[in-house]
Amino acid sequence: MEYIRPTIIRQVFVLLLMLLMGGLIFNEMLPYLSGVLGAITIYVILRKPMAKMVSKGWNTNLAAIVLMILSFISIMVPVVGLGFMMGSKIEYAVDNSQKVIDATKQQLQKVEGYFNIDMASSIDTSAITSWLSENLQSFAGGTFTMVISITVMYFLLFFMLTNRSKLKASLFEYIPIKDKNLKTIGKETNGKVKANALGIPLVALGQGIVGLIGFLIFDIPNPFFWAAVVTIGSMIPFIGSALGTVPVFLLALSNGNTFQAWGILIYGTVAIGATDNLFRLYFLKRLENVHPLITLVGVLVGAPLFGFIGLIFGPLLVSLFLIILKIYKNEYGKAEKKL
Numbered sequence: 001m002e003y004i005r006p007t008i009i010r011q012v013f014v015l016l017l018m019l020l021m022g023g024l025i026f027n028e029m030l031p032y033l034s035g036v037l038g039a040i041t042i043y044v045i046l047r048k049p050m051a052k053m054v055s056k057g058w059n060t061n062l063a064a065i066v067l068m069i070l071s072f073i074s075i076m077v078p079v080v081g082l083g084f085m086m087g088s089k090i091e092y093a094v095d096n097s098q099k100v101i102d103a104t105k106q107q108l109q110k111v112e113g114y115f116n117i118d119m120a121s122s123i124d125t126s127a128i129t130s131w132l133s134e135n136l137q138s139f140a141g142g143t144f145t146m147v148i149s150i151t152v153m154y155f156l157l158f159f160m161l162t163n164r165s166k167l168k169a170s171l172f173e174y175i176p177i178k179d180k181n182l183k184t185i186g187k188e189t190n191g192k193v194k195a196n197a198l199g200i201p202l203v204a205l206g207q208g209i210v211g212l213i214g215f216l217i218f219d220i221p222n223p224f225f226w227a228a229v230v231t232i233g234s235m236i237p238f239i240g241s242a243l244g245t246v247p248v249f250l251l252a253l254s255n256g257n258t259f260q261a262w263g264i265l266i267y268g269t270v271a272i273g274a275t276d277n278l279f280r281l282y283f284l285k286r287l288e289n290v291h292p293l294i295t296l297v298g299v300l301v302g303a304p305l306f307g308f309i310g311l312i313f314g315p316l317l318v319s320l321f322l323i324i325l326k327i328y329k330n331e332y333g334k335a336e337k338k339l
Helices: 006-055 060-088 090-115 125-140 143-162 165-174 179-217 223-234 243-255 257-287 290-339
Strands: none
Touching: 006 060, 006 143, 006 165, 006 179, 060 243, 060 257, 090 165, 143 165, 179 223, 179 243, 179 257, 179 290, 223 243, 243 257
């Protein structure tokens, strides 16, 4: 009769204990996972400026605090401000969604007259409005959770910036991966983080500004709200700025403002569309390009997990998952082929 060696039993026991404790920690940290991802993201962006400042004689703690303040003003204030603005505009968004649905039904009824079909009667406006209200509230996220996540993020970021060498040494010590593969994955992670944290938001912000100019030109009511919708929509592949321009077109058309309606639709298609291509060509070519499917899956995963900030951290989470798969392939896949 064969017996399992005690060393194997001890190893399995330790692995199970690690999984149990790691699962408990992850489960408790899940509501604030966006803070952890945010700390990693901003650390990757600020790591080189931090090294330059320290090499020029700056005190380590002072340099970290200055960079954290600058990152908060330039990155977090616009992002969190946009999230809070959308949260405060939920009622306005729901009201306008009802108007957009009614306007869509009006246009469908005109089409029905030409083709003698019935489509508009099957649209339940109250059910759609109720669904939008619930999902917009969850998308906006809780203020308290967002504040805690930002606090966790900057707490981690401070220690990551002030202990860069120790952090690198700890990664090489505790992560059970070959140093060669770990360095390769580090370079890829650096590129993916910059592309998700800088490229996608900058393209979205550029489209939002161009959209705002168009809404002001054509005298669209509440232009800043619709510009924010364009900004959010441009982060979602295959939807883009149409999320903001098409509802405005339908509302203007239903109100009898034909020139205004067609003007903003043409402007959105030509000006905002051209801006999208130009910005993506400029920013994403300088950074690492992110496949649209990764961004789409990331948005679908990130929005329910993190709320508004999930538009940025969702694609980052998917990219990190793909990098982990590549780690496994590099560590074990090639070895399997040799057997």
